[in-house]
Amino acid sequence: MKLHVPTLIARKREGETLDPAEIRLLIEGYTSGEIPDYQMSAFAMAVFFRGMEPAETAALTKAMMESGDVFQHRAGHPAVVDKHSTGGIGNKVSLILAPLVACTGVWVPMVSGRGLGITGGTLDKLESIPGFKVGITIPEAQDLLEKIGVVMMGQTDRFCPADKKLYSLRDVSGTVPSIPLITASIMSKKLAESLDELVLDVKYGTGAFMKTEKEAHALADSLIAVGREMGVEVHAVLNPMSEPLGRAVGNSLEVIESLECLEGGGPEDLRKLVLDLAEKISPVSRGELEKLLDDGSARRKFDEIVAAHGGDPSDLPRLAVIHHAPVIREFPAPDTGTIVRVDAGMVGQAAVQLGAGRARATDGIDHAVGFDRFVKVGEHIHQGNPLCRIHARTAVDFEIAEAMLEKAIRIEP
Missing domain, CATH: 3.40.1030.10 (Nucleoside phosphorylase/phosphoribosyltransferase catalytic domain)
Known part of the structure; x- marks a missing residue:
C-alpha cells in the first residue's frame, strides 16, 4: 500500500476517519524520515481541529508503540x-x-x-x-x-x-x-x-x-x-x-x-x-x-x-547534606488567618525560577533548590510564622521566589 500523504492530511482535515493501516504507514514513514516534519505538522494540526475516533487513536498509539522496542516478558510472569x-x-x-x-x-x-x-x-x-x-x-x-x-x-x-x-x-x-x-x-x-x-x-x-x-x-x-x-x-x-x-x-x-x-x-x-x-x-x-x-x-x-x-x-538519610542549598530561609506569613489558596501553577513557576525545573529540554537541573515545610489550604497561620522554607542558590534567587510566593498564597482573616 502506497501512502499519498497530502490526500491523507486533506481527508483528516475534512473530518474523515482514517484506516489503521494508513495511520501505521504514516508513523512508519515519519519515524524513518521518509515523511518530512512539515507534512507531519499539517497532520497533527488536522487532528488538533478534527479529533480522532477511539479506533483511530488506538491505531496511532499502537503504531507509535511498535516504532521501537517493547518489553517481552517471559511465559508465566507475574502480573505487570x-x-x-x-x-x-x-x-x-x-x-x-x-x-x-x-x-x-x-x-x-x-x-x-x-x-x-x-x-x-x-x-x-x-x-x-x-x-x-x-x-x-x-x-x-x-x-x-x-x-x-x-x-x-x-x-x-x-x-x-x-x-x-x-x-x-x-x-x-x-x-x-x-x-x-x-x-x-x-x-x-x-x-x-x-x-x-x-x-x-x-x-x-x-x-x-x-x-x-x-x-x-x-x-x-x-x-x-x-x-x-x-x-x-x-x-x-x-x-x-x-x-x-x-x-x-x-x-x-x-x-x-x-x-x-x-x-x-x-x-x-x-x-x-x-x-x-x-x-x-x-x-x-x-x-x-x-x-x-x-x-x-x-x-x-x-x-x-x-x-x-x-x-x-x-x-x-544524608540527602539534605549532599544537596544543601547556599541560602535556606523561612518565608514568614504577612498576616494572621486561614490559608485559602496556595496556587500550584505559581509555585511551579517559582520552582523553575530557582532552577528546580527546566524551561527548555536542554536546560540543566539544580537538585538542591525548591521549597519545603509548605502550608496547606485550610490551615491557620499567625503573622510571622513560616509559610514555607525556600532553598535557593543566591540571595537574589530567594527574593525573586519570595515575591512569586506572595502572589501564590492567599490568607484570609
Whole structure:
C-alpha cells in the first residue's frame, strides 16, 4: 500500500476517519524520515481541529508503540502493572508507589520522563540520589524485574522513537493540547511496557495541563478507551492540582519527603493519593498496603531499587547534606488567618525560577533548590510564622521566589 500523504492530511482535515493501516504507514514513514516534519505538522494540526475516533487513536498509539522496542516478558510472569500521572507540582507519587506495589508480588516496569516547564520529572528526582542510573536498556530492565520486581528508568532511544519525534514537533507547532495526540503519547510509552494493568492519575487545576475537571474527564475517557481497544485494563483517578502535593517541591526535597512516606509518615494528602492509586493495581487490600508502608517493607524495597540502579542506600538519610542549598530561609506569613489558596501553577513557576525545573529540554537541573515545610489550604497561620522554607542558590534567587510566593498564597482573616 502506497501512502499519498497530502490526500491523507486533506481527508483528516475534512473530518474523515482514517484506516489503521494508513495511520501505521504514516508513523512508519515519519519515524524513518521518509515523511518530512512539515507534512507531519499539517497532520497533527488536522487532528488538533478534527479529533480522532477511539479506533483511530488506538491505531496511532499502537503504531507509535511498535516504532521501537517493547518489553517481552517471559511465559508465566507475574502480573505487570504501572502508574502514569499527567503531571503536577510536588508530585512525587511514583517514588513511593513503585516500591510499594512491587512488595505485593507484581512487576512494575516504570519508564518515566524528565520535568519540562512547571511539571517536575521522576527521573530528575531519582538522579538527585548519587550514582542512580536511569539510562538502562530494556534487557537490563527485564533482568531487574526478575531480581527485584521493579525498575525505574528513562525512555531509551529505541523505546517509542515515534513519540519522541512527534512530541518535539507538537511542542513547536502548537498542537500539544490535543486529546488524541496526548493519549497516543502517554499510552504508546506505557503499553510498550507490555502491561496487564495501568492506573492513571489525571490532574486538573492551575498546576496541571488540564485546567478543568471536564477536560480531565475527556482525557481520562480517551485513555481508558485506548487501553480497552488494546486489551489492557486501565483505571483513571481524577485529582485536583490546585495546590502542591505534599509539603515539598524540588528534586532532592521531594525524595526526602518520599522517604518519610515510605517509612509510614509524610504528608497526609501524599499518603492518601499513593494508596488511592496503588490499590487499583495491587493484588492486596488497602489495609495491607498501609502495613507495607508502616512496617518499613516499602522503604527496604526502595533501598533495593537504589542499589540495583547504581546508588548507595546509605546516602539516602544524608540527602539534605549532599544537596544543601547556599541560602535556606523561612518565608514568614504577612498576616494572621486561614490559608485559602496556595496556587500550584505559581509555585511551579517559582520552582523553575530557582532552577528546580527546566524551561527548555536542554536546560540543566539544580537538585538542591525548591521549597519545603509548605502550608496547606485550610490551615491557620499567625503573622510571622513560616509559610514555607525556600532553598535557593543566591540571595537574589530567594527574593525573586519570595515575591512569586506572595502572589501564590492567599490568607484570609
